Amino acid sequence: xxxxxxxAGAALALGLAGAAGAADDKTRVGFIYVGPIGDGGYTFExxxxxxxxxxxxxxxxxxxxxxxxxxxxxxxxxxxxxxLKGADLIFTTSFGFMDxxxxxxxxxxxxxxxxxTGYKTAPNVSTYSARFYEGRAVQGLIAGRMTKSxxxxxxxxxxxxEVIRGINAxxxxxxxxxxxxxFKIVWAYTWFDPAKEADAAQALIEQGADVILxxxxxxAPHAAAExxxxxxxxxxxxxxxxxxxxxxxxxxxxxxxxxxxxxxxAVMDGTWQSHEVWQGIGDGMVEIGEITDAVPADVKADALxxxxxxxxxxxxxxxxxxxxxxxxxxxxxxxVADDPTLLGMDFFVEGLTGEIPQ
Amino acid sequence: xxxxxxxxxxxxxxACATPPLAVAITxxxxxxxxxALGKDPVAALRTIFWxxxxxxxxxxxxxxxxxxxxxxxxxAIGLSLGFRAGIWNIGAEGQYIAGALxxxxxxxxxxxxxxxxxxxxxxxxxxxxxxxxxxxPALLKIRFGTNEILVxxxxxxxxxxxxxxMSLGTLKNPEGMGxxxxxxxxxxxxxHNAEIVAGTGIHWGVVAALISVIWAHVLLxxxxxxxxxxxAGQAPRAARFAGVRPSRMVLFCLGTAGALxxLAGMFExxxxxxxxxxxxxxxxxxxxxxVAFLGRLSPLGILLAGMLxxxxxxxxxIAQSDLSxxxxxxxxFQGMLLFFLLAVDLLTNYRLRPxxxxxxx
Numbered sequence: 001x002x003x004x005x006x007x008a009g010a011a012l013a014l015g016l017a018g019a020a021g022a023a024d025d026k027t028r029v030g031f032i033y034v035g036p037i038g039d040g041g042y043t044f045e046x047x048x049x050x051x052x053x054x055x056x057x058x059x060x061x062x063x064x065x066x067x068x069x070x071x072x073x074x075x076x077x078x079x080x081x082x083x084l085k086g087a088d089l090i091f092t093t094s095f096g097f098m099d100x101x102x103x104x105x106x107x108x109x110x111x112x113x114x115x116x117t118g119y120k121t122a123p124n125v126s127t128y129s130a131r132f133y134e135g136r137a138v139q140g141l142i143a144g145r146m147t148k149s150x151x152x153x154x155x156x157x158x159x160x161x162e163v164i165r166g167i168n169a170x171x172x173x174x175x176x177x178x179x180x181x182x183f184k185i186v187w188a189y190t191w192f193d194p195a196k197e198a199d200a201a202q203a204l205i206e207q208g209a210d211v212i213l214x215x216x217x218x219x220a221p222h223a224a225a226e227x228x229x230x231x232x233x234x235x236x237x238x239x240x241x242x243x244x245x246x247x248x249x250x251x252x253x254x255x256x257x258x259x260x261x262x263x264x265x266a267v268m269d270g271t272w273q274s275h276e277v278w279q280g281i282g283d284g285m286v287e288i289g290e291i292t293d294a295v296p297a298d299v300k301a302d303a304l305x306x307x308x309x310x311x312x313x314x315x316x317x318x319x320x321x322x323x324x325x326x327x328x329x330x331x332x333x334x335x336v337a338d339d340p341t342l343l344g345m346d347f348f349v350e351g352l353t354g355e356i357p358q
Numbered sequence: 359x360x361x362x363x364x365x366x367x368x369x370x371x372x373a374c375a376t377p378p379l380a381v382a383i384t385x386x387x388x389x390x391x392x393x394a395l396g397k398d399p400v401a402a403l404r405t406i407f408w409x410x411x412x413x414x415x416x417x418x419x420x421x422x423x424x425x426x427x428x429x430x431x432x433x434a435i436g437l438s439l440g441f442r443a444g445i446w447n448i449g450a451e452g453q454y455i456a457g458a459l460x461x462x463x464x465x466x467x468x469x470x471x472x473x474x475x476x477x478x479x480x481x482x483x484x485x486x487x488x489x490x491x492x493x494x495p496a497l498l499k500i501r502f503g504t505n506e507i508l509v510x511x512x513x514x515x516x517x518x519x520x521x522x523x524m525s526l527g528t529l530k531n532p533e534g535m536g537x538x539x540x541x542x543x544x545x546x547x548x549x550h551n552a553e554i555v556a557g558t559g560i561h562w563g564v565v566a567a568l569i570s571v572i573w574a575h576v577l578l579x580x581x582x583x584x585x586x587x588x589x590a591g592q593a594p595r596a597a598r599f600a601g602v603r604p605s606r607m608v609l610f611c612l613g614t615a616g617a618l619x620x621l622a623g624m625f626e627x628x629x630x631x632x633x634x635x636x637x638x639x640x641x642x643x644x645x646x647x648x649v650a651f652l653g654r655l656s657p658l659g660i661l662l663a664g665m666l667x668x669x670x671x672x673x674x675x676i677a678q679s680d681l682s683x684x685x686x687x688x689x690x691f692q693g694m695l696l697f698f699l700l701a702v703d704l705l706t707n708y709r710l711r712p713x714x715x716x717x718x719x
Binding site: 030036064065066067068070071072073074076077078080081082084085095096099103119158159160161189343344345346357 | 415418422425522526535536537538539542544626630631632633635636637638640672675676678679682684685686
């Protein structure tokens with residue numbers, strides 16, 4: 001027997017074993033991540049969701065994941081590979097995977113797909129996203145009350161609606177709490193780059209910011225703030241509790257676990273249907289991490305009250321009267337922003353300085 | 359103890375033997391790496407090198423290898439000419455971006471017109487875009503004597519900024535709800551670099567890569583220009599006596615490399631990738647440097663090296679999902695390949711001798 005034949009035989013045996021593995025009644029759930037699972041932020045939380053699915057269903061599910069997947073052709077291959085290998089449900093957890101998800105979904109009509117933060121759906125593709133701006137409003141309130149220099153720094157990633165919405169929500173509530181507050185914004189053009197994020201934090205601190213908000217995923221800004229001293233920060237995507245009680249005074253936590261469990265259950269029950277969901281504090285997809293004792297008690301009480309009001313639906317963070325940055329009207333008194341406007345938000349609200357890069 | 363002794367002539371035997379040897383050492387070191395990570399090293403190596411070619415899903419992976427290998431080969435062929443002539447273009451990644459932007463820009467300018475000439479125009483624009491980007495370090499070098507390594511490398515970061523700006527501004531999809539990224543060219547038939555035969559993975563970029571290999575081979579073996587390229591690298595003084603003008607050589611080598619990298623970017627954006635986005639470039643321009651050296655700067659060697667690199671990419675991805683190997687481990691594995699290649703390359707120019715003789719002297 002030649003070596004080739006031997007190897008071919010071994011490969012065939014392994015292939016059959018693989019096929020047998022796929023044929024049992026386990027539900028296979030795949031996850032495509034944009035960053036490394038150890039980023040301590042965005043991808044970390046998605047992976048926590050995956051682990052929660054495993055824990056909840058035990059032997060009834062098998063999960064697979066791929067981390068640090070680049071956008072474009074590589075993403076398409078990664079998703080195709082999971083579908084080929086018998087995944088029943090695939091979560092693609094970053095906006096950049098949108099077209100790849102749609103393309104693969106066309107080829108695998110039996111497989112269900114869930115794309116995070118996008119806007120394209122298909123009969124077997126759902127979209128899901130979190131109303132992070134609800135958490136930003138609470139952060140804005142705390143930031144506005146805590147700043148002594150009246151300068152709040154903001155590390156923004158890319159000038160896309162998601163990020164602009166967060167800046168607006170935070171600013172509106174910071175101004176409400178403190179009419180003298182100013183925002184300084186640095187565009188980092190990255191979701192995860194500890195070195196760049198640390199530089200951005202340093203630049204903001206030098207410009208006088210004593211509270212820093214971030215829409216990037218690493219803990220580097222916290223480390224920079226800790227080094228500088230007296231600068232408050234907020235955890236992003238994940239709790240980042242290792243920097244509590246100070247500089248990290250609170251956080252926005254993305255809690256994907258309930259959604260991932262519910263959608264896996266739906267696939268098991270055969271009740272899965274394509275939908276578009278956008279869930280916030282009320283649904284538990286957005287959580288406010290512990291507000292530490294570094295925050296004055298009355299500020300903490302107000303922040304918790306705001307969280308409760310948003311969660312119950314009694315208050316919407318974008319409630320008029322609100323004007324656009326150029327002074328033109330947007331929302332009349334008592335009017336609440338509609339979802340399409342929020343989803344495509346490409347303007348700053350009145351009072352913010354600087355321009356959105358184009 | 360051993361000492362190194364310079365060979366009077368570079369060893370032909372070792373020049374051919376070092377790439378396979380480097381691959382072999384990488385496999386051994388990889389075995390140690392995977393074992394240290396608590397994975398079965400045999401399974402890991404089998405997954406990386408066997409699964410894409412002969413595994414259960416090889417029908418899907420083989421075409422993917424062509425698509426992954428084509429841009430690497432196309433770029434590496436261009437780079438190899440310069441590297442042979444002693445002109446160090448490290449900025450192919452930027453030229454790749456410039457070509458993609460130019461090609462996609464021309465295609466999108468015609469949207470939604472359906473005409474046969476759109477795709478050929480995009481090809482020309484892609485090559486021109488990459489060429490123009492490479493002309494910046496070339497002209498600066500000729501005119502002011504700047505270092506092309508630094509200038510071409512720095513221009514990568516400039517190109518990345520330009521890419522971000524285009525994704526967020528000029529080329530942004532008007533129907534994209536304000537999100538960054540251009541229209542998807544896969545949905546625009548006249549501009550789509552589709553597979554020539556469905557399911558084979560062969561698109562025009564793969565064809566172009568093959569043509570470039572043949573072209574470079576003929577150029578280097580049978581054309582006076584190819585002789586000058588080799589001469590300029592091996593004996594710059596002799597080259598000058600032979601009438602080779604250094605500035606022309608710079609223009610030719612950087613220009614060719616830029617045009618080929620631009621073509622690679624254009625075929626990628628109009629085909630497998632589909633759209634201009636902030637993170638469009640995934641490092642082909644840098645990986646192609648490894649491919650060029652792994653292939654001994656010879657066209658046929660680059661063809662093989664490009665496919666080997668594509669294999670480790672695809673196989674590495676499979677190992678990630680099947681064996682839960684971290685993405686970083688695969689990158690380390692690929693990095694080791696270049697590291698060991700450069701290390702064993704020493705044997706081409708030097709030989710090992712026992713140290714005894716020197717001590718006695």
